[in-house]
Amino acid sequence: MKIFSTSIQALEKGIQYSGAKHKAISHNIANVDTPNFKRKEIKPNFGETYQRALEANKTDNRHREFSSSSNKAFKMDNTSYSYSHNGNNVDIDKEMSDLAENQIYYYTLIDQMSGKFQSLQNVIKGGRG
Incomplete structure (x- = not known):
């Protein structure tokens, strides 16, 4: 039995993605003047997420297992083009x-997550505020 809905898990993955993206962007900004530095970018890995969603919705254990190439919902991408002379x-x-x-x-994700937990808190209290 699952305590939390899949929407909370999706919000959690979104928050993890946003955190990883923030780290990559901050790293890029910190190296704005570093010669030969190539920016890094975080991109969602929708194929993996789609496979996990399919696997999560199997109706029978005898159904085919879905194989996956990695366990991350997002990946790092290095871009190779140059803007400046250095x-x-x-x-x-x-x-x-x-x-x-x-x-x-x-x-936005944090606000949605907060709303989900407020709803759960309301249910636990029996609808009394």
């Missing part, structure tokens, strides 16, 4: 924009 490809404006977008995404 071989660095970090565009500070893009990084700051990505950071702001990721922050909004993170706070």
